[in-house]
Amino acid sequence: MTSSGPSPSRSTDLRTLTSLAELSELVRSREQSYVRYSEGPRHDASEQSRDTEDWLARQVCQYAELAEKNSDRYAWVLDGRTVGRGPDCEPLLTEVEPLAVLAPELLDEAIARYEERFEAGSGPED
DSSP: OOOOSOOGGGGOOSEEEOSHHHHHHHHHTSSSOEEEEESOHHHHTTSOOOOOHHHHHHHHHHHHHHHHHOTTOEEEEEEEEEEEEOTTSOEEEEEEEEEEEEOHHHHHHHHHHHHHHHOTTOOTTO
């Protein structure tokens, strides 16, 4: 898994987070926050749709392949009020407030941490 993809700053004036520590600090400072891979807050504005660093790394890596499949998508952090759950149990939000975008170096750090802490890629027969 690599963190190749578009530079998120090209379509937003949000601050860019460059490490898991920065992401962790932001998440802990909010009552609720979410990471989303999409074409960004401006694109998603018309649609309705906190934890430790290890958990954050795992969550970021689980969705990183979405950015690899579509080069227009990137990871960004948002806050909002939960109004329901979608078909994959994802939170459905309203009153969305974009907070930051995740830089490629943060994604690289998350991948490395995930692979180190969670033995990524190893199955029960390994």
